[in-house]
Amino acid sequence: MPILLDPDHAPSLDDLLAATDTTGLEWRLSAAPGRTSPRIQGLGTLSSAGAAELSFLANPRYQNQLPGTQAGAVIVSPDVEQALAAEGATAPGFVRVVCKNPYLLYARVAQWFERARRPAAGAYVHPSAVVAADAVIGADVRIGPQCVVEAGARIGANSVLGPACVIGAGSVIGPDSLLHARVTLYAGVTVGARAVLHSGCVLGADGFGFAPDPAQGGRGAWGKIPQFGGVSVGDDVEIGANTTIDRGALEDTVIGNGVKLDNQIMVAHNVRIGAFTAVAACVGIAGSTTIGERCTIGGASMLSGHLTLGDDVHISGGTAITSNISRPGRYTGVYPYAEHGEWQRNAAVIQQLGQIRRRLRDLEKK
Amino acid sequence: MPILLDPDHAPSLDDLLAATDTTGLEWRLSAAPGRTSPRIQGLGTLSSAGAAELSFLANPRYQNQLPGTQAGAVIVSPDVEQALAAEGATAPGFVRVVCKNPYLLYARVAQWFERARRPAAGAYVHPSAVVAADAVIGADVRIGPQCVVEAGARIGANSVLGPACVIGAGSVIGPDSLLHARVTLYAGVTVGARAVLHSGCVLGADGFGFAPDPAQGGRGAWGKIPQFGGVSVGDDVEIGANTTIDRGALEDTVIGNGVKLDNQIMVAHNVRIGAFTAVAACVGIAGSTTIGERCTIGGASMLSGHLTLGDDVHISGGTAITSNISRPGRYTGVYPYAEHGEWQRNAAVIQQLGQIRRRLRDLEKK
Amino acid sequence: MPILLDPDHAPSLDDLLAATDTTGLEWRLSAAPGRTSPRIQGLGTLSSAGAAELSFLANPRYQNQLPGTQAGAVIVSPDVEQALAAEGATAPGFVRVVCKNPYLLYARVAQWFERARRPAAGAYVHPSAVVAADAVIGADVRIGPQCVVEAGARIGANSVLGPACVIGAGSVIGPDSLLHARVTLYAGVTVGARAVLHSGCVLGADGFGFAPDPAQGGRGAWGKIPQFGGVSVGDDVEIGANTTIDRGALEDTVIGNGVKLDNQIMVAHNVRIGAFTAVAACVGIAGSTTIGERCTIGGASMLSGHLTLGDDVHISGGTAITSNISRPGRYTGVYPYAEHGEWQRNAAVIQQLGQIRRRLRDLEKK
Known part of the structure; x- marks a missing residue:
């Protein structure tokens, strides 16, 4: 089996x-x-x-x-x-x-x-799909039930849209791509050839940009920074279920050729991910961070914003990266688990580490 | 109220x-x-x-x-x-x-x-739903607007599909199940009786499997491992909003009877979760890990791949589990928070712990 | 550009x-x-x-x-x-x-x-949308293709529903709101004026409530606590892609005016978030926790349940908050990363911190 x-x-x-x-x-x-x-x-x-x-x-x-x-x-x-x-x-x-x-x-x-075992090809649009008159649909494209393809969108030859996909106005899917059910592209998103996009992924939602603006309701209120950039995805990219990639503020968020993204990853606005980098599930990458080529990012890691990681950097799962990394290698920052009581004893000391170092120095001076 | x-x-x-x-x-x-x-x-x-x-x-x-x-x-x-x-x-x-x-x-x-307060039962298919001619729809099943039920799928008696659900080819929903709006099952997914599936959950997306393959574009490129297994979900299972469960590589990903999964959980391919285990929100479980029966996994925890957790293991929220656990009990690995300045002082010492232990040994020898 | x-x-x-x-x-x-x-x-x-x-x-x-x-x-x-x-x-x-x-x-x-650049307004319901006869649709509302608006729902004037949104029975959207494609509101959800809701967000799924109940299948089995509360969202709120906000158990989950939530955030049942608080992506907030006004919660943080955070509290990204915070300020709890070998050496000492403190005390006594 x-x-x-x-x-x-x-x-x-x-x-x-x-x-x-x-x-x-x-x-x-x-x-x-x-x-x-x-x-x-x-x-x-x-x-x-x-x-x-x-x-x-x-x-x-x-x-x-x-x-x-x-x-x-x-x-x-x-x-x-x-x-x-x-x-x-x-x-x-x-x-x-x-x-x-x-x-x-x-x-x-x-x-x-x-x-x-893939079904026979051949152009097909399910009658329940809503496809704009000026959308450009390539040869042998298959569009499943309940899909929406908005004005000016382009779907490359031989690509397949599963049920209930939404392709925003002017967005582009390259040839030979497979969109499973319920993929969402906002307007202004470009995806290359041979993409595999999984259900629930969302490309092109607004980046999280706000400026303090008391005129919006008083002290602490926020004014929205409209997000005018797009999302640009290279060839041979796979994007997992319920992963989200935000559009850029002014320039594009960029996913390089051959990048593989697992499920439930969050890629914030203006992030750039280099070719062939693979990111495991549940990773969050904050805004404007750049990741090099051939990196691997372990599951549930998080990367702060405005960082630069070079090529061939490997991050262990569960690690928080808060500063630039230029040298190839493996980086880790996982707090070790223990039985609960033991953890309690050790964690209590964490809060006194500065003091412990001082006491050690005092002893050494004697 | x-x-x-x-x-x-x-x-x-x-x-x-x-x-x-x-x-x-x-x-x-x-x-x-x-x-x-x-x-x-x-x-x-x-x-x-x-x-x-x-x-x-x-x-x-x-x-x-x-x-x-x-x-x-x-x-x-x-x-x-x-x-x-x-x-x-x-x-x-x-x-x-x-x-x-x-x-x-x-x-x-x-x-x-x-x-x-549940609405009266009675068989019903909304006219906007797209149901394959050979799908097997049990007695008194209700199918909401904009749903898609693909070829050969089976929906058990008295089950309800909310608006815009997608049931992939040949997939199975047991009797007396409730699917809220916008649940997605890929092909080859089996769900037992009395399931409650919440909006945005995705069952059966491809597991994250790739082999290094330079022929796919050069050094660092990845070749896809097709994922031929399915997802097998037992009876009395509840799955939260936007949770994803990937299909297995060759065998099924297995969710036992009575398992409760909260929102935004990621269950990777070939994971097995034992009966009555409850998993809180935002947890990631990496591939091929096996969790026993009656476990509880706290929110935002992460489990590495290829691990085995026995029965009655309880993981505190925010804990990274990176090795097998055979003994029942509670396990924790949360880094304690502090005011930012105090955290900075203590975190600086973390990077010197090996050195501190050495200095302590030196003093003890004197 | x-x-x-x-x-x-x-x-x-x-x-x-x-x-x-x-x-x-x-x-x-x-x-x-x-x-x-x-x-x-x-x-x-x-x-x-x-x-x-x-x-x-x-x-x-x-x-x-x-x-x-x-x-x-x-x-x-x-x-x-x-x-x-x-x-x-x-x-x-x-x-x-x-x-x-x-x-x-x-x-x-x-x-x-x-x-x-926003398209001209004017009332519009796409013919593929399914709108209940007794739904109350305000002036100049635009409803996109494949939407579902259930019985008794109300959409405020000038609001826009992108493709494939689902508005549950009796739920309310305030005026001048923008719902991007594929937003899901369960029944019993109220959203205020000028909302921006992004694709894949789910408001009103059941809170994660279960009581141990052996009658549901034996030792370890769970009985469901039905969730009768709703979700109440104030004015000027933005909610990111694939974020989930659960309904309350008996009372509402409450999101205050001007709150900004990024993508992939999980807000559990009965949480209350004060006005103008901003939450970055991938944050999990467990049940019944209350957050004050004008707070900022960094990405990938997690908050335990039943906590109270006061006004003007700022949580750094990646921090686990496990106790109440009443004093304004910045709080952090990120385990510092290092090159893997160095991390291994330091992490090993973490497990001995209690012992190290004891040895230090012994030395000090001499």
């Missing part, structure tokens, strides 16, 4: 690998003599896959599941293949696909299955 | 309690001689309830509001009833409903009111 | 300032002799604005961009104007608008542009 294709449409393992995009990967088959290539209906973990499924071993922690697997074929590294061979006469019952990068080969095979 | 029923439809206190499901609860009435049973139109706090309302005292911090309450009746514990009796001649003006568990009895009475 | 008006509709700088609401602000123009008032098509930063755009200098960190700006006019403080004058013969190429509060004057001008 999951079985992805019925037996009649399942390719043989050889045909499957021939159909898979293996750019940059080398692989070979290894099997007991006389073993024929199994038909592959789907993919599974080592513990759950059956004879018509392909599995993979990428994480050593699962190696002990290899001898008992029922999978018809398994992608393994050359090291694992060698170890299997060294075990001698008792060749494993599954065919091995040997590759230096089993996880990536698995990903490529999985991508083939994803395409194989 | 709130008044829930008009006077003509309000039951007497006796009738109300007779109609209430009191399974597992014992209770008795206590009133001044000759006092008749008041009609109960609604429920209120001790400070706000009027003569036609029932109140309750469950939290001792509100006991001082008891003498002044205008409520027609109050649910109290035997201890409170005894204290009231001991005050002698001046019997309180309200009828007492005496029960060892006032809060639970209140909950049951409130549930009766909730049912009483 | 952004150019907001075409040349034919762009006012001269004099006309623009005359049309701008400058209540409470004084300003004057200063320019090289003979310089005519430029036409202003839009607004820009110092680094991006062109000759037909107005810019501003509010933050000293951008002062070095002033000499090189291409802007046709710049709002500056009297100090900056004096410094420019002191530079002598080489008068700057741009017209200066001199004002003690450049940022606020900029805000007011930007508000003028925001109004100028």
